Every structure is written in structure tokens, then in C-alpha cells.
Amino acid sequence: MKILALSGSARRNSTNTALLRAVGRAAPEGMDIRIYENIGRLPVYSPDIEAEPLPDAVRDYIDRVARSDGVIVSSPEYVRSLPGGLKNAIDWLVSRDTLVGKPIALMHASHRGDDMLDALRMVLATVSDRFAPDIFLRFSLMKMTPEEIARLIARSENAEQVNAFLRAFAAFCRS
Numbered sequence: 185m186k187i188l189a190l191s192g193s194a195r196r197n198s199t200n201t202a203l204l205r206a207v208g209r210a211a212p213e214g215m216d217i218r219i220y221e222n223i224g225r226l227p228v229y230s231p232d233i234e235a236e237p238l239p240d241a242v243r244d245y246i247d248r249v250a251r252s253d254g255v256i257v258s259s260p261e262y263v264r265s266l267p268g269g270l271k272n273a274i275d276w277l278v279s280r281d282t283l284v285g286k287p288i289a290l291m292h293a294s295h296r297g298d299d300m301l302d303a304l305r306m307v308l309a310t311v312s313d314r315f316a317p318d319i320f321l322r323f324s325l326m327k328m329t330p331e332e333i334a335r336l337i338a339r340s341e342n343a344e345q346v347n348a349f350l351r352a353f354a355a356f357c358r359s
């Protein structure tokens with residue numbers, strides 16, 4: 185099972201990206217979680233660009249989403265909503281059926297950011313009829329380094345939560 189992980193943060197030491205990486209390393213047998221690294225290289229969506237041959241970065245991104253069996257998103261809150269780069273990445277998919285029927289679950293790397301989570305849940309429920317709002321994993325990781333996050337997620341009590349989340353999402357993707 186191929187899972188694509190989208191981080192809403194383009195920050196080098198992003199806690200959301202580090203969480204996705206740590207969870208990816210904990211994936212059970214048969215589940216392959218790959219981070220999409222190029223969200224910051226996608227051009228701003230415009231229907232005009234879509235009418236032309238698609239830029240390589242966009243084509244590659246759409247292919248990766250299309251080939252995945254499910255998508256996990258983890259994002260910071262920017263100005264009480266989802267970051268523009270993540271919204272742009274989602275916008276690139278809405279005029280085609282790539283996300284319709286795509287299983288999607290959320291993770292979040294902060295105790296703050298509930299306005300963003302509300303907005304992102306509304307967007308994802310609009311673009312996919314298989315967004316699973318109840319399959320959700322949250323840790324309070326603000327200001328932590330990727331190394332600290334890796335260590336924290338590996339602790340047995342947290343690894344159990346990660347495992348339960350991934351197993352629930354895998355079952356949802358298969359259903």
C-alpha cells in the first residue's frame with residue numbers, strides 16, 4: 185500500500201514534516217509512506233496553466249497523488265488557516281478526479297491550530313468523499329527539532345498511538 189504524505193510546511197526543520205517522517209519510519213509491513221517534498225515548487229494554480237501542457241513539477245505531483253492508495257496531510261496553522269502552499273497543492277487537483285474517492289487522514293504537530301484544522305477538514309471533505317475526519321493523530325511538537333521528534337515518536341507509548349493510527353488508516357484505505 186502506497187501512502188503519500190503531504191506537509192503543509194515548506195520549512196526546513198518543520199515539525200509537521202518531521203512528524204510525517206517519523207510516522208513513515210514506523211509504517212507496518214506492506215505500507216510504504218513517502219513524503220512529497222516539492223510543494224514549494226508548484227506554480228500558483230491557474231486554469232490557464234492547466235489548459236497548456238502541464239509543467240513537469242505539476243505532472244509529477246499529480247501522478248504521485250494518483251498512484252497513491254491514500255494521502256496523509258500534516259500542516260501548521262498560518263494566519264488561522266491552512267498555509268497557501270498546501271491550499272495551492274490541493275487546488276491543482278480539483279479540476280480532475282485525482283482526489284475524489286482518495287482516502288485522506290490528518291495528523292498535526294501542535295496543540296494549537298484548531299482554526300486551520302477546521303478549515304482543512306472542510307476543504308478535504310469537499311475534494312474527497314473518502315476523507316476520514318476521525319482518523320487523526322496529534323502530538324504537541326512545537327519548537328522541537330526533527331531529531332527530538334524522532335526520539336519522542338519512537339517511545340513505546342507514542343509508537344502505540346502511531347501504530348493504531350496507521351492500522352486504522354490502512355483498514356480504511358482497503359475498505
Ligand SMILES: Cc1cc2nc3c(=O)[nH]c(=O)nc-3n(C[C@H](O)[C@H](O)[C@H](O)COP(=O)(O)O)c2cc1C
Pocket residue numbers: 193194195197198199200201259260261262263264265293294296297326327
Ligand atoms: C506566517 C505564520 C503564520 C502563523 N500563524 C499562526 C496562527 O494563526 N495561529 C497559530 O497558532 N500559529 C501560527 N503560526 C505558528 C505555526 O503554526 C507553528 O509554529 C507551527 O508549529 C509551525 O509548523 P512547522 O514546524 O511544521 O513549520 C504561524 C507561523 C507562521 C510562520
